[in-house]
Amino acid sequence: MAKMSAACIVLPSLFIFIFIFFVSTTCCSQEERSIYLVLLRGDPIAFHEDSQNEDSSRIHVSRKALIKAHEKHLLAYHDMLLQTTLENGSYNKLHSFKYIINGFSVHTTPSQAKKLRGTPGVKLVEKDRGVKMMTTYTPEFLHLPKGIWAQEGGEENAGDGIVIGVIDSGINPHHPSFAYQSFKSNLSHFSGACETGPNFPPGSCNGKIVSAKYFSAGAEAMATLNASVDFLSPFDADGHGSHVASIAAGNAGVPVVVNGFFYGRASGMAPRARIAVYKAIYPSVGTLADVVAAIDQAVLDGVDIISLSVGPNEPTEDTLTFLNMFDISLLFARKAGVFVVQAAGNKGPTSSTVVSFSPWSVGVAACNTNRRYRASILLLNGQIVDGVGLSGPSFGNGTVFHKLVLAKDAVKTNGTFPNTPEYIEECQHPEALDPTKVFGSVIICNFSEGFSNGTSTLDAIIATAKALRFEGFILTANPNYGDYIAEPIPFAISSILIPSVADSKAILKYYEEWTKRDENGTVKEFGAAAAIGEGRVASFKGRSPVVSRFSSRGPDFIDTKRSPADVLKPDILAPGHQIWGAWSPNSALQPMLTGHSFALLSGTSMAAPHVAGIAALIKQHNPSWTPSMIASAISTTSTKYDNLGDPMMAEGFEVNTLHPSTPFEYGAGIVNPNRAIRPGLVLSSDYEDFISFLCSLPNIDASTITTAIGENCSSSFDYPSNLNLPSVTISALKGSICVKRSVMNVGNNTETYLGSVLSPNGTTVNLNPTWFTISPLGTQDLEIQINVTQPMEDFSFGEIVLTGSLDHIVRITLSVVPVSA
Ligand SMILES: *[C@@H]1O[C@H](CO)[C@@H](O)[C@H](O)[C@H]1NC(C)=O
Numbered sequence: 001m002a003k004m005s006a007a008c009i010v011l012p013s014l015f016i017f018i019f020i021f022f023v024s025t026t027c028c029s030q031e032e033r034s035i036y037l038v039l040l041r042g043d044p045i046a047f048h049e050d051s052q053n054e055d056s057s058r059i060h061v062s063r064k065a066l067i068k069a070h071e072k073h074l075l076a077y078h079d080m081l082l083q084t085t086l087e088n089g090s091y092n093k094l095h096s097f098k099y100i101i102n103g104f105s106v107h108t109t110p111s112q113a114k115k116l117r118g119t120p121g122v123k124l125v126e127k128d129r130g131v132k133m134m135t136t137y138t139p140e141f142l143h144l145p146k147g148i149w150a151q152e153g154g155e156e157n158a159g160d161g162i163v164i165g166v167i168d169s170g171i172n173p174h175h176p177s178f179a180y181q182s183f184k185s186n187l188s189h190f191s192g193a194c195e196t197g198p199n200f201p202p203g204s205c206n207g208k209i210v211s212a213k214y215f216s217a218g219a220e221a222m223a224t225l226n227a228s229v230d231f232l233s234p235f236d237a238d239g240h241g242s243h244v245a246s247i248a249a250g251n252a253g254v255p256v257v258v259n260g261f262f263y264g265r266a267s268g269m270a271p272r273a274r275i276a277v278y279k280a281i282y283p284s285v286g287t288l289a290d291v292v293a294a295i296d297q298a299v300l301d302g303v304d305i306i307s308l309s310v311g312p313n314e315p316t317e318d319t320l321t322f323l324n325m326f327d328i329s330l331l332f333a334r335k336a337g338v339f340v341v342q343a344a345g346n347k348g349p350t351s352s353t354v355v356s357f358s359p360w361s362v363g364v365a366a367c368n369t370n371r372r373y374r375a376s377i378l379l380l381n382g383q384i385v386d387g388v389g390l391s392g393p394s395f396g397n398g399t400v401f402h403k404l405v406l407a408k409d410a411v412k413t414n415g416t417f418p419n420t421p422e423y424i425e426e427c428q429h430p431e432a433l434d435p436t437k438v439f440g441s442v443i444i445c446n447f448s449e450g451f452s453n454g455t456s457t458l459d460a461i462i463a464t465a466k467a468l469r470f471e472g473f474i475l476t477a478n479p480n481y482g483d484y485i486a487e488p489i490p491f492a493i494s495s496i497l498i499p500s501v502a503d504s505k506a507i508l509k510y511y512e513e514w515t516k517r518d519e520n521g522t523v524k525e526f527g528a529a530a531a532i533g534e535g536r537v538a539s540f541k542g543r544s545p546v547v548s549r550f551s552s553r554g555p556d557f558i559d560t561k562r563s564p565a566d567v568l569k570p571d572i573l574a575p576g577h578q579i580w581g582a583w584s585p586n587s588a589l590q591p592m593l594t595g596h597s598f599a600l601l602s603g604t605s606m607a608a609p610h611v612a613g614i615a616a617l618i619k620q621h622n623p624s625w626t627p628s629m630i631a632s633a634i635s636t637t638s639t640k641y642d643n644l645g646d647p648m649m650a651e652g653f654e655v656n657t658l659h660p661s662t663p664f665e666y667g668a669g670i671v672n673p674n675r676a677i678r679p680g681l682v683l684s685s686d687y688e689d690f691i692s693f694l695c696s697l698p699n700i701d702a703s704t705i706t707t708a709i710g711e712n713c714s715s716s717f718d719y720p721s722n723l724n725l726p727s728v729t730i731s732a733l734k735g736s737i738c739v740k741r742s743v744m745n746v747g748n749n750t751e752t753y754l755g756s757v758l759s760p761n762g763t764t765v766n767l768n769p770t771w772f773t774i775s776p777l778g779t780q781d782l783e784i785q786i787n788v789t790q791p792m793e794d795f796s797f798g799e800i801v802l803t804g805s806l807d808h809i810v811r812i813t814l815s816v817v818p819v820s821a
């Protein structure tokens, strides 16, 4: 922990996560207006009796007339309710939510919102807290090409027939990852539409992109949008939305070329799945109101999967984490048959930082892959120092030596600029350096206060390097700040990041040995020289998966006091560190990536769409599966071991050290798509089970559930851990508990399973029955008796493994706090 200096948390590469903060504006009245999300009593269209379909709850085009009539009725009701409740001129309705939730969003003052709270028919009024956006080589890393892709007819067919709804910053429709290629199947279950506008001309929905809509009423109410970045069209002015869409469903084999260098070919997880775009977040602002409107629309359109790499900035204060408008809308999306994937959050490695809370969505944590981009620098004395690159070699391909100059030794003596680290050591300002000393040289810039406090940027070093025509630069670590975290990023100029203090000292030692100074320390003669090597060629030997530092951790919690919930979060682990994906040359939030059409990014934002694409492959293979069957298959077939065969490790606070990881870091484990399409058994739950789960939460009044969800708690589990999840989590076990599970055979054959148990420390666990034979589509109830033997302070972990005679392996993770015997 000693090394946990500011430098350990600051990411000098500054591009990793995109946060869009809630901006509030004052308007006409004295009181500040905000956006409020309002949930009303009465059925939305999808669950309205007249529009119910006997064979499924999905919405069918044939029922268009009934839908239209009910839609008209709801719109009139929303307007009437506002007109009769609020003062004229005091509000502005932003959206009507009609399909999976009955409600609206409104821009108004706190006193008007209070009036709504007391109005009959109003169930919930919640202030909008704003939302944030939280290769590819990964298909090979996950063994897809020779696995599922081959079984589904190769990359030309993988994911065909499935629509993934991406709710994010829009899409760059001109990108080759989204170019049209012919499809084998027709989409009978999907009906989208294509909105056009700035940078999104007619034809942008080309068949690969099957629908594109944008939701901006919330954004427009909260901020003055900037027409040069906040395009009112589905166009992605940032790049984030295109990046996540390409990870889920980008075309296969698209060449990745950045700054003229070919990095390899990129493919999405389900390269033939279709993409439906719902833009709900803008470079200037993102609101929950727009995101909820997008979810409502995506379900109506008939998407199979929703991928969310955006989410609320923080949990709601006055409701349960499960019962805010966002999670309620995800519950109803799931009720309508849509598989929902969420980024777990980027607030790791602190515990209880997940932002995916509910058991009805799949929260995805992030890990690395075995790919590493290593750069090195060769000193004239023959010494080689490794670092992080992603830029080309200095002139001479790493064999011609260039004068080495410490920035501090090249500072202008007669200049007028502040005497701060950013001017003197951090190469942020060209006017501080003597052009004659740095021209054609390799300059050593020192990580210092500016990088530590996040005000200095690599962008500024590059600008300085270009202005003064450096041959290249080195960013060394500073003993005062400790090792820093470096992410490779494609630079147009030769460069290397040296994140280790020890390595940086070695370079400096060499430099001092060959630099002649006068009695005052001024350099008389620069004698050191170095050559920067190629940094853009990857090696594939690194330990992986390793849970990423930034990835949010469990345990899951039910309220802002962080009372633990009996639900395992995150659910699953997927690659999210240094992922290549499509980009938008506009790059409105990341000037360093302007003009690029691919970007290498890290975040749980990148992990979630991996699971969305894999869910598309599973759905294609097993079209009748419900979302919870898919979620179960993904969890029970995952693994906890890394490529060295060791238990998976995680990055913690300390730089360059790993610790053994737990399910609160990786969920069930690293996703294993080739096994997930044939899991043997699944544990599934449906909408009624989620209600019984909510009704069984401790200290929850049934009326709270009735108010929010409209269900009366006529059935409830004995305890929340009886929800039939593919994991068992008990946050306070006193004495003993008997947890129930039910498995269904989704294989083609009758199979005999034998159970084995690894009890969490402080408990003994008994499984009953310990073996069973199960026929295709048969079900088997299981009892898991957990007794405390030794009280513990914290969670301890174990698992139940069901091994089938036909080689299926089904893992159920156990997480228990044994409180008292
Ligand atoms: C608001 O104005 C409309 C007509 O524009 C009127 O029908 C309604 O009664 C007014 N509502 C209130 C609360 O004053």
Ligand SMILES: *[C@@H]1O[C@H](CO)[C@@H](O)[C@H](O)[C@H]1NC(C)=O
Pocket: 184, 185, 186
């Ligand atoms: C798809 O639709 C076209 C035109 O309606 C039809 O000719 C074709 O047979 C359909 N293909 C499939 C696989 O249903």
Ligand SMILES: *[C@@H]1O[C@H](CO)[C@@H](O)[C@H](O)[C@H]1NC(C)=O
Pocket: 226, 227, 228, 229
């Ligand atoms: C709008 O965005 C452009 C491009 O990023 C920027 O140059 C300009 O200053 C912005 N305008 C405002 C009013 O923020």
Ligand SMILES: *[C@@H]1O[C@H](CO)[C@@H](O)[C@H](O)[C@H]1NC(C)=O
Pocket: 397, 398, 533, 534
């Ligand atoms: C540059 O050097 C590397 C080895 O350092 C070598 O593999 C590569 O082929 C060289 N590139 C060119 C263009 O000579």
Ligand SMILES: *[C@@H]1O[C@H](CO)[C@@H](O)[C@H](O)[C@H]1NC(C)=O
Pocket: 414, 415
């Ligand atoms: C600073 O010194 C350099 C040469 O050492 C000279 O070219 C430049 O004009 C001087 N600038 C000022 C502002 O005196």
Ligand SMILES: *[C@@H]1O[C@H](CO)[C@@H](O)[C@H](O)[C@H]1NC(C)=O
Pocket: 420, 421, 422, 449, 450, 451, 453, 454, 455
């Ligand atoms: C960050 O460090 C720079 C470089 O010394 C300094 O100029 C700046 O004032 C610091 N900013 C903050 C917010 O501490």
Ligand SMILES: *[C@@H]1O[C@H](CO)[C@@H](O)[C@H](O)[C@H]1NC(C)=O
Pocket: 406, 444, 446, 447, 476, 477, 478, 479, 480, 504, 508
């Ligand atoms: C960076 O700055 C620190 C503190 O001033 C110093 O100890 C270290 O030697 C410097 N490193 C380099 C490479 O200049």
Ligand SMILES: *[C@@H]1O[C@H](CO)[C@@H](O)[C@H](O)[C@H]1NC(C)=O
Pocket: 518, 519, 520
């Ligand atoms: C070193 O600094 C002193 C005091 O500023 C000055 O008198 C002397 O000339 C300087 N020596 C050289 C070699 O510049």
Ligand SMILES: *[C@@H]1O[C@H](CO)[C@@H](O)[C@H](O)[C@H]1NC(C)=O
Pocket: 712, 713, 714
């Ligand atoms: C609760 O709801 C169920 C089904 O929605 C209904 O059958 C039952 O009568 C309700 N019970 C009460 C007490 O309202």
Ligand SMILES: *[C@@H]1O[C@H](CO)[C@@H](O)[C@H](O)[C@H]1NC(C)=O
Pocket: 748
């Ligand atoms: C299971 O049966 C289906 C339909 O008969 C067949 O398509 C599939 O290949 C079978 N799967 C296995 C693993 O045998």
Ligand SMILES: *[C@@H]1O[C@H](CO)[C@@H](O)[C@H](O)[C@H]1NC(C)=O
Pocket: 736, 764, 766, 785, 786, 787
């Ligand atoms: C666990 O506790 C239950 C209920 O108290 C008891 O019936 C059972 O025998 C215990 N099992 C073990 C292995 O201690």
Ligand SMILES: *[C@@H]1O[C@H](CO)[C@@H](O)[C@H](O)[C@H]1NC(C)=O
Pocket: 761, 796, 797
């Ligand atoms: C269980 O306890 C053993 C021995 O005290 C310890 O080595 C091990 O790490 C513990 N395991 C877990 C999962 O807490």
